[in-house]
Amino acid sequence: MSTDRHYAREFVRTFFTSPTAVQGEDDSAKMLRSAAQLRGMRAPDVWVPDNEDATAPSMREEGIENIIEVVAEHGADFPGEIHPRVVWHREDPAARYQGFQQMLRVARSDTGAIEHIDGFVIPEVGDVDDWKKADEFFTIVEEECGLEAGSLSMSVIVESGEAELALGDLRAEMGKPSNNLERLFLLVDGEVDYTKDMRAMTPTGELPPWPELRHNTSRGASAAGLIAVDGPYDDIRDVAGYRERMEENRAKGMTGIWSLTPGQVVEANEAPLPPVDGRWLLEVGDEEVALEPDGEAQVYDGDEVGLDVVGDGEYALRVGGDERVLDDEELEAELLDMTAYVPSLDDIVDSMEEFEAAKEAGRGAIAMTQSTTVVIDGVSVEISRDRMWDEATYQAAQTPITLFQDVHEHRPDQHEDLEEMYGADVVERATAVGN
Known part of the structure; x- marks a missing residue:
């Protein structure tokens, strides 16, 4: 198969999740509204209204309605991509059906919200056969709602040994006429559930670092022409640790990372960019x-x-x-x-x-x-x-320049920030070199 990418972006720096409905608030969608209005370096490359782990099960029905309302109102102006996360589980047919129904409700809404949604995130996937089940639901949603075939991208969260092994099957499976896995976009690590699935333990109860998982996800993304994203860094006050994690990831070819706060978004947006000063x-x-x-x-x-x-x-x-x-x-x-x-x-x-x-x-x-x-x-x-x-x-040196050019092309809301950081002359030369 070809590893040509099937979407415009070559890099994703930030994967930012927001609860779709917050219990006990006058406006349960307040965190969605706040995230939808982020701009510049505070806005992620990929925004994920999260109707799974970040939202209580009792609030998920309301969460879908909030996604529809907020995305319909603010989606056209949001500078990044929008990929809601729905429920799914490799061992639970009811959860898979529920996820399908959530996607269908968003796509069928007469608000036009689906026009601003780039795809959906599927958590808790299993072997590659499970990935194909999700893909088939995407195909049905597109057909039912009059959307162009393959227009909705699918991102998955690697949270089990099965899913990690499936990474090695993607290259052979994508492109077969029996599936539409070319719609795949992001491969995202979910180290918390992965730790649970592996029955791993540490003396302190903290997560193992799982460098092997991050390497395997990055390798799987490279082989299949996709984008790899690391999982969440829970200690949101440990800025130095977050930066160190991102630096380790970039040495593995993994540019993107999960961001839990707008502050982490800023750090993750800026960290991969070439330094201002040598x-x-x-x-x-x-x-x-x-x-x-x-x-x-x-x-x-x-x-x-x-x-x-x-x-x-x-x-x-x-x-x-x-x-x-x-x-x-x-x-x-x-x-x-x-x-x-x-x-x-x-x-x-x-x-x-x-x-x-x-x-x-x-x-x-x-x-x-x-x-x-x-x-x-x-x-x-x-x-x-x-x-x-x-x-x-020359080709090796071009990677950070390609990243910079990708950011400049797809995030015009960050042009002012980039010129303030580097100077207009450097930005102009950096966007022209190598083309």
């Missing part, structure tokens, strides 16, 4: 420490690394409890090995433009120099490295 890092033990810029120099301000001049062209470099005497060349080589540079958006665009110009001139590869002055304990050392850029390097 920065140098110094490896200290098992960590990388950001060096402080001082003019053209980069200063280390810490106790784990020390540097002294001990003679003409000789230096004593201390890292932790280890101290070595090195000459100029040896010191530069050691610091080159200990340092890394995180490029800014402007840096990436500069490099890509330079390589494009070289290609235009008939050159297949060029060397690009990266240099700075590292200052440790007041001792300055010039370091410089050459990196060869060829077509493969």
